[in-house]
Amino acid sequence: MGAGKTTIGRLLARKLNRRFVDSDHEIEARTGATIPWIFEIEGEACFRKREADVIRDLSAQDGLVLATGGGAVLNPKSRAYLAERGTVIYLRASIGSILQRTSHDKNRPLLQTADPRAKLEELLEQRDPLYREIADLVIDTGRPNVQSMVQTILDQLAAQENARARRLARTPMNEQAQPHLTLNVDLGERSYPIVIGPGLLDDGALLARHIQGQKVAIVTNTTVAPLYLERVAGHLRGAGREVVEIVLPDGEEHKNWQSLNLVYDALLQAKCDRKTTLVALGGGVIGDLTGFAASSYMRGVPFVQIPTTLLAQVDSSVGGKTGINHPLGKNMIGAFYQPRAVLADTATLDTLPARELAAGLAEVIKHGAILDAAFFDWIEANVEQLIKRDPQALAHAIARSCEIKAEVVRKDEREGGLRAVLNFGHTFGHAIENGLGYGEWLHGEAVGCGMVMAADLSARLGLIDPASVERVRALVRAAGLPASAPDLGEARWIELMAVDKKNEGGEIRFILLKPLGSPAITTAPLEHLRSTLAACSG
Structure with missing residues (x-):
């Protein structure tokens, strides 16, 4: 309140050749009552309901400059309407400036208190985050020249529109859609x-x-x-x-x-x-x-x-x-x-770079391998398109991966159990990264190879069949990732894997497949682990 929304809004509307509407004035026109009267007789809650209805109706119209009441952002639906239907400009003013502008205004019911400054500080602390949440532009109103502030708004609106036009000009039509x-x-x-x-x-x-x-x-x-x-x-x-x-x-x-x-x-x-x-x-x-x-x-x-x-x-x-x-x-x-x-x-x-893209595909493959067999099938069928950076294929791969991970995180935010399955391939992969020295292999490269090793160990434990191991190995290779591990030496492998956050009681815990598309968290007999290290290293 008192930031100059009505004054600046009217002038901006003239510059843009648009109609100006003040939501408070619209409420008064609809009810035939003043804002202070509505507050006094009906209460603030009823006023906010009327305000939300007005904003819903006005924000659906074209060609407007709309000045809202300072508390309009308190209603989540109003915030959504404003953010989705228009360009939101937050006129920011200091407490001192607002007090100076509103000290003799009796039409502001929230400031009719013994300590207006304290009330303003309370309102600003409550509302400022909500203003920022939906604001496209933030304009400080400390300058006395209203014309200058309006010109700043016009300049920034034009800059936004030019940036949008440049983006569309350099974006292929299939990506624009x-x-x-x-x-x-x-x-x-x-x-x-x-x-x-x-x-x-x-x-x-x-x-x-x-x-x-x-x-x-x-x-x-x-x-x-x-x-x-x-x-x-x-x-x-x-x-x-x-x-x-x-x-x-x-x-x-x-x-x-x-x-x-x-x-x-x-x-x-x-x-x-x-x-x-x-x-x-x-x-x-x-x-x-x-x-x-x-x-x-x-x-x-x-x-x-x-x-x-x-x-x-x-x-x-x-x-x-x-x-x-x-x-x-x-x-x-x-x-x-x-x-x-x-x-x-x-x-x-x-x-x-192509190597970085392939490293990212390792995590995409991981999500399908452990939690979505149908997604794994899709990746097999579309891996060439992903490597070619087809926009639609990449968008689907990113979205489905995020959906899978978000659901796991929702169920187990702090990795108390289920979330550990997201580390498929990581026990071997982290050992590769540490053993070679961080940066020698990219994280995704190490995870890709680690998934092949984890699939191999899964088969040795009887959890999946050899054909599933070959599917994992073939897809990792098709994505441009290494499928053979460096020879770190058996003792060094085990030493490195022993330092893992998933381990319990001194035992190495692995995320394995049971079957492809489903995870299993388990330990492995040393002889099977040795066989996997020997078969996959070299």
Whole structure:
């Protein structure tokens, strides 16, 4: 309230040649009563219901500039109507400015208290996150020149439209037709959306909706930064955010304490507070490391995942596993900490090296092998299209993988039992990564080979038939992944696999197949493990 919505809205409507409507005035016209009278006689709840009805009706019309009441965002349906049907502009004003503008206004029932400042502070704390959730533009109204503020709005609206036009111009028609898909990771109050589709990095409003504080820290690496950092940071700055850019060295070998401390150093030097949001812009290493930094900086700050690799989009960005590597074991230091949102722009896969794309396909294959035999069949039939980066095939692979993982996470967020099945191929794979040195093989390459070894061990235990082993091996090879493991030596293999989070009571626990499309969590006799190591290494 008191931010200047009516004044600025009227002028903006004239500039855009549109009709101006104030929702409060519309309510008064419909009821024949003033807003203070409705509050006094009917109460705030009844007023909010009338307000929601007005916003529902007006937001369905074209050619309007609509000024809403300051509390309209309290109604979830109203927020949805505003976000989906129009461009939302949040006029932000300081408490001092609002008090100055409203001190003699008796038509604001919520401010008719002994301490208006305290009331405004309470309202702002409640409403500001909701304003930011749906705002496409955030405009500070501290400047006295209304004409200047309106021109700023017009300039930013034009910039958004130009960016959209450029995106459409460079996007093939078959990709333009793809709608963005939104899935939900259902974890109660920690639930969050996964948005999948092309062009998400150009939708600055989408990311801004998930940023609550004024300050944002983008964590990325030396490979991704030249491609996407300026674009993401520019959108956030255009939405009125202060952006801190943190660029780390690239590679699994840098997923360690040194890189984590670089993030902490940058956050502290920029005086980032608990309302700062961290944005992970990159692959699985950046996502895991940024999430762990967010979980531990000032005992927890919000973060958003923007995965730019296939592996991160189908697996590591979803589910809240965060962490860093230790010289004695992969991902042994970390926390379960859920993001506010995952925004998977499939267009980033266009710049992904072929080796990285294949590494991501390993996690896609994993989801089918352990939990969806029909999906495994689909991957076999479409692996060539996936390698060729067919947009429709990739979109389906990403969406189905995210659906499978989201359902597992919903049932077992902290890996108390079921979630361990997502580690199919990882016991062998982590041993390969650690044994060769982090970065020698990509994580997905190690997992792909690890799945072949796990399938082989499954057959030796009588859980699947030899034909299923060959199907797994053939699909791993078709995806461009290694199917033969390095010869680490039997003693070294067992030593490395003994350091695994799934192990209990000193025994190595494996995720195996029983049959293809279903998982089994079990130990294995040493003689069978030795046979698998001998057969699959070389």
